[in-house]
Amino acid sequence: MFTQQLMNALAIGSVYALTAMGATLIYGILGILDIANAGAYLIGAYLGWYIYYATGSIVLAFVLSMVAVGVLGILIQKFIYSPILAKPNTLSIIPLVAAVGLFTMSSDLVRLICGPYSLSYNFDFGVTSIRIGSVVLVPAWILIFALTAVLLLILWFILNKTKLGLAWRATANDTEIAKVCGVNTSNAMALSYILGYGFAAAAGIMVGILYNSITPALGEVPSYKMLAIIVLGGLGNPLGTVLAGLIIGFTEVFLSAYTSIPIPKDAIAFVVLIIMLLVKPEGLLGQKNKV
Amino acid sequence: MLEIKDLYVSYGMMEVLHGISVDVQDKELVSIIGPNGAGKTTLIKTVMGLVKPTSGQILYNGEDITNIPAYKRAGMGIGYVPEGRRVFGKLTVEENLQMGAYELKDKAQIAKNIEMVYGIFPRLGERAKQLASTMSGGEQQMLAIGRALMLNPQMLLIDEVSMGLMPIMVNTCFEVIKKLNDEGITVLVVEQNANKALKIADRGYVLETGNIVLSDTAENMRKDDTVQKAYLGG
Incomplete structure (x- = not known):
């Protein structure tokens, strides 16, 4: 039972980390809270569903959906956020309002095109469960955990071991000086969007697989829970986001499994956030003073 | 080498530079002095392409660079030491370089240049793996200068190198600047510390509220009554 809960918590925590990673990468470099990431998650889940039932391939469902949503991210950055941020003295509320608008629009578009009902997400893994001793593992959990690990490792590698990643971190640190060093900073922003939206799409498909169904309202809970996770992680810090995602996933699963506290599951993230902010206001891995 | 012609710059409705002309000859060390808010930093930022002028021209080695985007100017041979140092605090010293x-x-060339900077500032070599934000102001200023030297620039633009530094560090920085100039790098310094800036310079300009009010050799400026009263403390 405990091992089961542990695997479940890992899977959910992974999905949370991946969902919030997009918003983290975007906040890190543009300083805006892109709620529309939850729209990318929703669209990714639906695209994955259509691709899976058209081709029968889980791999294609992930790859094509991530690429398509990543490209969508770049378009949104180029045609919506960049023009807004290019205006002098843009108040930070303006891109946020645009993000909320984009998110609402994406939910309604999905509702109009795909219908308001839920779609069943029965991906066939060939086996229904794997038994190791007394522990029963659901293949979906293993897939989710392994895929998240691979994606996050790729992200870590890009950010820390490549010149592109160095340029990304420098741009996130000081855009103007990065520019002077020769970085085409709009490419660094595009990298945030293609990775961020691609990751969100993968997370959407994972949630579909995990809960066996998707609805046009799929993005609503992540749209605000994502905020709790990125703030908890220290705003714009990728490693902090992974930690925060896992912490929230574990807290939710274990609190609802072993206690009978009367608060709804989706509120737990915010309880954790409030406690955290009282103890360490800069977040798990945030820095006190921005340098 | 650098020629700024009749430059006008505005932030929104407010004009901050009203037709500035400055030129810097090959191998020269030129200082622009003036009080806080005169537009010195704006002038340097405009040369680096971070601020767009409303009119005027910037020529570098005879080429008009006024409309070239900032990130494409990096390879042209101008090194920039910004006001307030602005090292990448979340990157290590080595990553900053x-x-x-x-x-x-060329990776070998990069490694060679890093060694060259460590040669000038051994302190940076000792702290290669340290995050830049954890260093002292003086060390950060060395890093900012080192970073600007990484492309073997023909010219350095140095903005308020003395700001917020201990006097001993200020002296070190000016000595390094003088030495770099002696080695053949053209330097344009923008500085509130007029005394130091004019001591090492060949020529100087005085910038006040967006206008160049005086320009002369540094030696004459040091003797000039009004400059003495306003900027050299008597």
């Missing part, structure tokens, strides 16, 4: 060499493809 790598960013300075962003335009270079």
